Amino acid sequence: MxxxxxxxxxxxxxxxxxxxxxxxxxxxxxxxxxxxxxxxxxxxxxxxxxxxxxIKFCQRCHNVADADICSICANSMRKHELICVVESLREVIAIESTQQYSGVYHVLGGIISPLDGIGPDQLNIETLVSRVRKEHTQELIFALNPNIQGDTTIYYIQKKLQDANVRITTIARGIAFGGELEYADEMTLARSITNRMPVESYRTGG
Amino acid sequence: MxxxxxxxxxxxxxxxxxxxxxxxxxxxxxxxxxxxxxxxxxxxxxxxxxxxxxIKFCQRCHNVADADICSICANSMRKHELICVVESLREVIAIESTQQYSGVYHVLGGIISPLDGIGPDQLNIETLVSRVRKEHTQELIFALNPNIQGDTTIYYIQKKLQDANVRITTIARGIAFGGELEYADEMTLARSITNRMPVESYRTGG
CATH class of the missing domain: 1.10.8.420 (RecR Domain 1)
Incomplete structure (x- = not known):
């Protein structure tokens, strides 16, 4: 031009x-x-x-913030014993926009990926481990993308916390609401049959 | 969000x-x-x-400029007796990028469109008319989009300059190079037959 x-x-x-x-x-x-x-x-x-x-990053959960502690961590109405572990603040915004989650977050700043040269030391994993021990967290919900790197990250953190009394879960995988079975990939379809759930919980959304 | x-x-x-x-x-x-x-x-x-x-606008051709006169108008190597009339600086950038045009420009700042409330007074038409008379311009090439508004604008300016000794032309319309005849609209195809040109000028790029 x-x-x-x-x-x-x-x-x-x-x-x-x-x-x-x-x-x-x-x-x-x-x-x-x-x-x-x-x-x-x-x-x-x-x-x-x-x-x-x-812009600042929350000293507790590493989310973006206007102050030293982000507005989610500073909110006493939220369930602080429930931590959702995400890769970046993109997922925090996506989950917050559903207005269905009342716990707090922990932003890892990436996921373990040896091929990209990203090891556990470059991520906010140490702060998560010490946070779980100090705050007596009851449950960690992993909301990472479903791939090898995500699974490795979950496995690594799980090992680090095996002596801590914390429940470790991951968000549900399956056919999306409105998704057509015929177009679902085989892996998702197979897993959604293995992890089938009672119709009651489906109906109540629970 | x-x-x-x-x-x-x-x-x-x-x-x-x-x-x-x-x-x-x-x-x-x-x-x-x-x-x-x-x-x-x-x-x-x-x-x-x-x-x-x-950013400034050239006092002569109304193109964007870093000084009072834009770099095209200030260039003595260009043919100043040849003015290409365009709607906006978008077309100046498009034509300059072809590196095939050695004349100068005049940016109207829009085209006459009564339905949108744009009359000749809101456009840089007066300055074009006085420029043609003062600079003894030899040719005005209109490079406006081919629609009613464009044709009206050409007709209006042509009337204003009917006593001036200036050749008035418009850029060639026809089937695009690489365009398939079968997909051309009827108007373009019909006009391209009416305005057919000798093969020699086609071969040499005319």
Whole structure:
């Protein structure tokens, strides 16, 4: 692309660095900002800079926070003896959006993946183990993606906590509500038959 | 979506204001910025603010510019007696990217569209007319989208310049190179037969 303004070119290049944004989309976004009010663009730029500089990570669960402790950990109405273990804050947002979970979280910051050079030491596993022992946690619910790395991570943490009196569970796997049996993959379909559940619990959603 | 940080929420909302960016994409982009270096995010935000505050519009052709006159108008190697009339700077970028055009431009800032309340007075038509008279322009090439509004705009400007000694042309319409005849719309196919051209000009690229 040929630009007659280096300011325009720089702005397009900055947008094009973002994942999934190509040059044409970047140009469309920049032309939108060019038509917007000065104050709106000022707000856009400053919000990004402030977000990056001022955002904190909760000292207890490693979720993003505006203070030292995140709003979920600081909420005394939540069940603090129930911890949902997730890979990143993406899953925290997804689970919170269901408005069905009343426990707290622990963000690992990744999963054990030797091929990518990610070992247990790079993740927030030590803090989880000491947290479970100190807070007398009753249950850890693992909400990790169903793959080898996720299973390895669960196994590693389970070993570390085998002497602690904590129940370890994982979120239910099966055919999605609204999912067609015919299009389900074989692994999911096979597991959903093995792990079949009583009709009563299905009906009540329990 | 439920966020545990208002800084994060604000950043997602700012991105989601951009055209074609939904909440999920906005979250993906913000999480990318959250992982990036502080200085990179600082650069991103400041580039947008600086672009909006400092960008200028060329006093001659209304294209975006870093100075009072854009780099195309300031280039003495270009043919200043040949003006390509376009709707917006998007078309300037598209035509410049072909590296086949050596004339200059005039950006109208829109096209005449009574249904959208856009009349000739809101466009850069007066400056085009006075420019043609003052600069003794030899040819105006209209590169507008082929619809009623585009045709109206060409007709209006042509009327304004009927006493001036200027050749008025429009970019060639026809079947695109690589386009299949069978999928061409009837209007384009019919026009491309009416406006057929000698094989020699086709072979040499005309």
């Amino acid at each position: 040929q630009f007659s303004s280096s300011l325009l070119e720089q702005a397009v290049n900055e947008f094009a660095k973002l994942p999934g944004i190509g040059k044409k989309t970047a140009l469309r976004l920049v032309l939108h900002l060019l038509k917007a009010e000065n104050s709106a663009v000022q707000g856009f730029g400053e919000t990004m800079i402030r977000m990056r500089n001022e | 439920q966020f545990s940080s208002s800084l994060l929420e604000q950043a997602v909302n700012e991105f989601a204001k951009l055209p074609g960016i939904g909440k999920k994409t906005a979250l993906r982009l913000v999480l990318h910025l959250l992982k990036a270096e502080n200085s990179a995010v600082q650069g991103f935000g400041e580039t947008m603010i600086r672009m909006r505050n400092e």
